[in-house]
Amino acid sequence: MALNTIYILISAFCLDLLFGDPKWMPHLIVFYGKAIAFGEKICNKGRGKLLKGILLSIVLISAAFVIPLLMIQWLNSKGFTILSILFSIAMLFYCLANKTLIQEGKAVFKILKDEGLDAGRKRLSWIVGRETNNLNEQQIRIATFETMSENLSDGVIAPLFYFAILGIPGVMAYKMINTLDSMIGYKNDRYILFGKFAAKLDDVVNYLPARITAFLIVIVQFKLRGIFFILKEGKKHSSPNAGYPEAALAYVLNCQFGGPNYYHGKLVEKPFIGSNNREIKHEEIKTVSQINYAVSTLFCILIIAVFLVLYNA
Numbered sequence: 486m487a488l489n490t491i492y493i494l495i496s497a498f499c500l501d502l503l504f505g506d507p508k509w510m511p512h513l514i515v516f517y518g519k520a521i522a523f524g525e526k527i528c529n530k531g532r533g534k535l536l537k538g539i540l541l542s543i544v545l546i547s548a549a550f551v552i553p554l555l556m557i558q559w560l561n562s563k564g565f566t567i568l569s570i571l572f573s574i575a576m577l578f579y580c581l582a583n584k585t586l587i588q589e590g591k592a593v594f595k596i597l598k599d600e601g602l603d604a605g606r607k608r609l610s611w612i613v614g615r616e617t618n619n620l621n622e623q624q625i626r627i628a629t630f631e632t633m634s635e636n637l638s639d640g641v642i643a644p645l646f647y648f649a650i651l652g653i654p655g656v657m658a659y660k661m662i663n664t665l666d667s668m669i670g671y672k673n674d675r676y677i678l679f680g681k682f683a684a685k686l687d688d689v690v691n692y693l694p695a696r697i698t699a700f701l702i703v704i705v706q707f708k709l710r711g712i713f714f715i716l717k718e719g720k721k722h723s724s725p726n727a728g729y730p731e732a733a734l735a736y737v738l739n740c741q742f743g744g745p746n747y748y749h750g751k752l753v754e755k756p757f758i759g760s761n762n763r764e765i766k767h768e769e770i771k772t773v774s775q776i777n778y779a780v781s782t783l784f785c786i787l788i789i790a791v792f793l794v795l796y797n798a
Contacts, residue, residue, distance in 0.1 A: 487796035489570055491789050494648065497577035498785050502778075505584035513579040513657075517664045520545060525669055529679045538679035542665055542686065549661035554654040573653045580648075580656045582640035583781050587774045590633045594770040597625055616747040626765040631742050633773055634702070634730040639663055641781045642701070643694035649788045662687050688725050695726035698780065702733035705779040711736040714759075721756040728758060735759040737776065738769065 506512060524545065528537040553576060560569035589612045597605030605625050606617040613632050620628065643663070648656040666687035669680030699719060703711035714736045715729055721743070722728025735742045741759040745752055 487792045490649075490652070491792050493570060493573045493577060493653075494645070494785060494788060496574045497581060498645075498781075500574070500578045501581040501584055503584075505588060506582065513576070514660060514664055517545075517549070517661055518668060521665055521668050525679070529669075529675070534678040535681060538669065539682040542662075542683045545665065546658050546661050546686075550654045550658035553657050557653060576653050576657060577644070577648055580644040580660050582636070583777060586633060586636050586640055587777055590629050591770055591774065593625065593629045594767055597622060598767055614748060616750075619747075623765060626767075626769075627740075627742055628746075629770075630734060630738070630740075630765070630773055631731050633777060634698075634734040635727045637702075637777050637780060638691065638695045638698040638726070638730050641777075642698045642784055643691055645781075645784055645788060646694045646697065647690075649791070659690060662690055691726045695729045697784070699729035699733035701780040701783055702730060702737060702776060705776060705783055706737040708737055718758045721758055723753075723755060732758050734773065734776070738765075738772070739763070740765060 521541075524541045528534075528541050553572075556572065557569050560566070560572065593605060593608045593612070596608045602622060602625075605622070606620055609620070609625050609628055610617045613628050615628065617625070617628070643659060644656045647659040651658070662683070665680070665683035669676045670684030670687060671677075671680060672684075696719075699715045700712060703709060703715065711733060715732045718732040718735070719729035722731065731742050735758050739759075739761050741757055741762045743755050743757040743759075745754050747753070
């Protein structure tokens with residue numbers, strides 16, 4: 486089992502590095518999103534929105550865990566071990582997003598440089614929740630780096646973490662939780678009650694991965710003193726988790742993240758992370774991309790090492 490897990494991990498990780506999210510393939514997360522949207526349309530009305538949101542979240546998360554579990558067990562019981570492994574590789578591949586994350590970050594920087602401010606604002610709006618219409622070039626670059634650090638945790642390290650401890654069912658349940666939060670976990674009139682459970686659960690499941698991500702960022706850059714900076718600055722963020730990988734990246738780049746931004750028409754006063762409000766250069770997207778690749782690769786190596794120890798124990 487340990488060796489099969491390693492085969493699945495290496496194969497899925499390499500597939501993500503090679504292909505990212507091919508546009509022509511139907512994507513698992515798109516299906517998750519449609520299921521959430523359908524359930525929200527039916528349930529998010531009338532009284533008892535908090536309870537309805539809890540029940541919908543539990544049903545969808547349970548389905549995301551149980552269905553692949555039963556599928557893998559059935560394939561193995563019928564002797565279709567190879568098909569079980571291939572299915573697992575495909576599912577983990579769907580749950581990883583590192584190449585796509587890096588491609589999106591590079592696209593924002595390239596379009597900003599080649600086509601100007603308005604085009605850069607529009608491209609950034611594809612990957613962030615904040616309003617981008619009035620951002621300047623510096624703010625666009627900062628927002629890109631913030632989302633690349635946060636989504637390194639959500640889109641790579643957390644899925645690998647839950648795959649390592651709970652297998653394919655665990656990583657697919659995690660992705661459902663993460664998708665629920667991204668769709669209904671907002672503090673606005675529509676979702677403040679209905680999405681409260683999903684948002685809190687997402688905070689819980691990302692607690693360890695966010696901190697692992699932050700520590701790995703400073704480790705791959707050989708800047709271990711940054712751990713003290715992370716512990717101090719990471720907790721400033723309104724999110725209990727997002728501030729930690731952001732603080733780590735701000736430290737290794739010696740720059741400043743955070744600050745006030747508009748979300749859904751409302752100004753949100755976010756504290757600054759770091760104090761060096763220097764200009765972010767265009768070329769630094771290469772550095773951040775290399776950090777993302779290094780962090781994800783190192784975490785895979787660590788997981789493989791653990792399973793090899795278990796295999797030989």
